[in-house]
Amino acid sequence: MALTDIDRRLLKQCLTRAPGAWKDFVDRFVGLFVHVIRHTAHVRSIRITSDDVDDLCSEVFVRLIENDYAVLRRFREQCSLATYLTVVSRRIVVKEMIRRRKAEAWGHVDAHGAAIEAAGDSKTIPNSDSVEEIALLLDHLPQPDAQIVRKFHLEGKTYREISSEVGVPENSIGPTLTRAREKLKQMRVVVE
Secondary structure, eight states, X not given: OOXXXXXXXXXXXXHTTOTTHHHHHHHHHHHHHXXXXXXXXXXXXXXXXXXXXXXXXXHHHHHHHHHHXXXXXXXXXXXXXXXXXXXXXXXXXXXXXXXXXXXXXXXXXXXXXXXXXXXXXXXXXXXXXXHXXXXXXXXXXXXXXXXXXXXXXXXXXXXXXXXXXXXXOGGGHHHHHHHHHXXXXXXXXXXX
């Protein structure tokens, strides 16, 4: 699908910061981003709330305006703007979901389940120190559990992907992860 004149004008207005252009852009593409977020969560077997959708949508918009609209400036008009934004937003959402999953797994969340930023760059959770700690802790789990935890939390695999790679039923992965997380937390307390 080709770039429409409406989208070309809207993009140009955003990049030149025309009054009201960003609001028009948000109104035009917010539904697309919500769809991408929900679909991405579904295919990765991640349950999300409406607050999660709002947070992830905000993350997409923040990334689009970063560095003077750098992502939008890289658009080369070789496809529709919606197609380009679908690919870009999916990448942003997947990275954020993986980052949040890692933060949640290793206790970097507040009482409401929101990810707490670790010291330094949030994109490095877990950092090199915690990767060593995680590897040490995973060595104390039975091999099948450690493999499932590693694939889910460090590699960002879905239950379905883990099931096919490890050869265990998909519905047994959640309980395995819960047991492994509890054991890891107990071991962490002993180590600290």
